[in-house]
Amino acid sequence: MRDLQEIVSQPGLPIPISQASNLTLPVGDSGPRLYGWLTECHGFWYNATLIVASLLFVLYLGLQARQSLPKLSHGRSYIMIAYYACLWVVSLLNLGWCLFQAWECTPGKEMVWNFLSLFTTSGMLFLEVSLLAFLFQGNSVNGLDALTRTFGISGLVVGLDVVLKAIYLFGFGIPLFIDSNDQTHKMKWGLWVVHKLVLTAIYGSILFMYNSKWRERLPARPAFYKYTAIMFSVNALSLFACGLTGNGAGFGFWLYGATVVCYHAFYLPLIYVTFLADFFLEENLNLENSYYSEMKDAGFFDADWE
Structure with missing residues (x-):
């Protein structure tokens, strides 16, 4: 016992940890990981709101895809087809951004979090600027030229925004996408x-x-x-x-x-309801009107006038 006390009292000597004590560490490890994944950085309700809302919207797009894709091909609107494809890509990026919120507070994940945030916010800004360019062009927007002009303006603006943010992030080391109240x-x-x-x-x-x-x-x-x-x-x-x-x-x-x-x-x-939902509804109305016109020309409604 005296020898043991002398060993413990000597400074600088490492105290061995028994192997049995390490066996208790993995027990219940998945629970704390899941809990930390949902509660780190901004709290449970912050992360849960982002994940649930983004996931529900991606599921909605998936459920509507069988109806949306034939209407897009039938309408042959280059702007709507391109915008719908961009909306899918950005929605998946945004879902990934919402799912991996814990990376913001995880040491060693700062670089990948900055890249994910940069691509996600740039994609959303691209949709936003594209709709603004569409609005400013007014009622003259139509055809492939309008698509080229709209996406050209959006690409230029978003490209400059990405370069500026990249300089702030990787040049000056300013944490644009890592929020801290401290x-x-x-x-x-x-x-x-x-x-x-x-x-x-x-x-x-x-x-x-x-x-x-x-x-x-x-x-x-x-x-x-x-x-x-x-x-x-x-x-x-x-x-x-x-x-x-x-x-x-x-x-x-x-x-x-x-x-x-x-x-x-x-x-x-919001951007789906504003820009795309009406297009799909109008395609239904236009299709019904075309069927009505064809039936009228064929004389199906002549008996109503007799």
Whole structure:
């Protein structure tokens, strides 16, 4: 016993750990991993809302694919076909982004999280800018030339945005996509303020056009006006939250997190309802009208006049 006490009392000597104590570590390991995957970084409800909303939308797109694909091929609209394909790609990226939220707080995963976030947000921005370009072109949008012009403008804008964010991320080492309430990065929140300010100004200008003499230059669809009003409100709220967070306000960080949840959970369904759902409904109506015209020309309704 005395020899054992002398060994323990000597400084710098490692204390051996029995093999039996290590056998208890794997027990119940899957439970804490799953719990940490759902609760790390932003908490359970934050992650659960993102995962459930994005997963439900991808399942909805999958269930509607059998009806949507024939209508797209029958309509032969290059813009709708390309936009539908982009929506699928971005929806899958967004689902992956929502599923792997734990990477944001996992040491060694910062690089892959930044790449995933960069591609996901750039894809969503591409859809957003494409719809804005469509709105600004008004009723003259039609055909392959309009598709080239719309996606060309969107690609240029998003490309510049990606280069700027990549310089911030990998050049200056600023954690654009790793949110922390403990550390405030002035350059990071300054970039987000400029980003949200530009989007808010663009949506505000479209709202102004809807209520001015230039209203006829925009597509005459109430859904586009509602979409613009919603996006103006979300971006204005996000701009306010980024400004508060940049000045160290805790409420601003919470508000910014709420706008992130709203954007990643509900923006893709919103853009589907605004831009694609009416197209599929109109295809049904046009098909019924064409059948009616053919039957009328064939004389099926002549007996109604006798």
